[in-house]
Amino acid sequence: MLTFYHSPQTRSTRILALLRELGALDRVEIRRVSIPRIDGTGQSDPANPHPEGKVPLLVHDGVTIRETTAIALYLTDLFPAAGLGPKVGESRRGAYLSWLAWYGAVMEPVYVLHAAGFEHPIAQATFRGIPEVEAALSEALADGRPWLLGDRYSAADLIVHSPYGYFPEAIPADPKVRDWIARCMARPATLWAAEQDSAAMAA
Numbered sequence: 001m002l003t004f005y006h007s008p009q010t011r012s013t014r015i016l017a018l019l020r021e022l023g024a025l026d027r028v029e030i031r032r033v034s035i036p037r038i039d040g041t042g043q044s045d046p047a048n049p050h051p052e053g054k055v056p057l058l059v060h061d062g063v064t065i066r067e068t069t070a071i072a073l074y075l076t077d078l079f080p081a082a083g084l085g086p087k088v089g090e091s092r093r094g095a096y097l098s099w100l101a102w103y104g105a106v107m108e109p110v111y112v113l114h115a116a117g118f119e120h121p122i123a124q125a126t127f128r129g130i131p132e133v134e135a136a137l138s139e140a141l142a143d144g145r146p147w148l149l150g151d152r153y154s155a156a157d158l159i160v161h162s163p164y165g166y167f168p169e170a171i172p173a174d175p176k177v178r179d180w181i182a183r184c185m186a187r188p189a190t191l192w193a194a195e196q197d198s199a200a201m202a203a
């Protein structure tokens with residue numbers, strides 16, 4: 001049994017969109033939980049088994065999977081027929097894992113530190129900065145490929161483009177990167193998840 005703990009308009013919205021992309025919504029129980037939000041609203045929810053009280057969280061037959069990128073990889077492996085992530089043995093698997101890990105370990109920290117106004121030589125040495133993040137995306141898309149892995153949309157696109165949905169002011173200037181972000185944002189599953197969350201927040 002799969003249970004997904006979700007809070008609208010948070011990092012877990014990406015997993016909601018991914019479940020839709022995977023055609024797996026009918027295989028998962030979605031439990032909506034509250035979280036304490038940066039704006040002071042919300043509160044921790046005793047119904048949320050995440051060890052840090054966060055979302056997203058996936059529980060599969062009693063096993064807890066946390067961290068967005070781990071959940072994305074877990075789900076694309078669990079539902080391989082959807083083709084949202086290269087399988088073990090496929091040549092693009094390495095690039096896929098690299099993008100997911102780079103997102104969680106580099107790209108998100110870079111934008112979080114920037115938003116916090118934090119600069120430090122150790123942070124710069126560890127993560128580099130926004131110019132390097134943008135350069136990595138430009139380099140990946142320079143050959144005109146529509147998606148990070150080539151001609152096939154994957155969960156790497158879904159996750160890596162996601163900060164630009166929350167912070168459009170951070171969208172890089174490179175036209176190829178901008179077009180890629182627009183393509184990612186236009187995915188029906190992404191639009192659907194945003195609509196679901198808007199309705200949940202309004203209710």
Ligand SMILES: N[C@@H](CCC(=O)N[C@@H](CS)C(=O)NCC(=O)O)C(=O)O
Nearest residue numbers: 010011035036053054055056067068
């Ligand atoms: N690195 C984690 C971050 C998860 C995270 O920080 N989620 C926020 C929502 S966007 C949260 O649950 N915050 C509640 C809290 O800080 O208690 C992931 O990507 O899964």
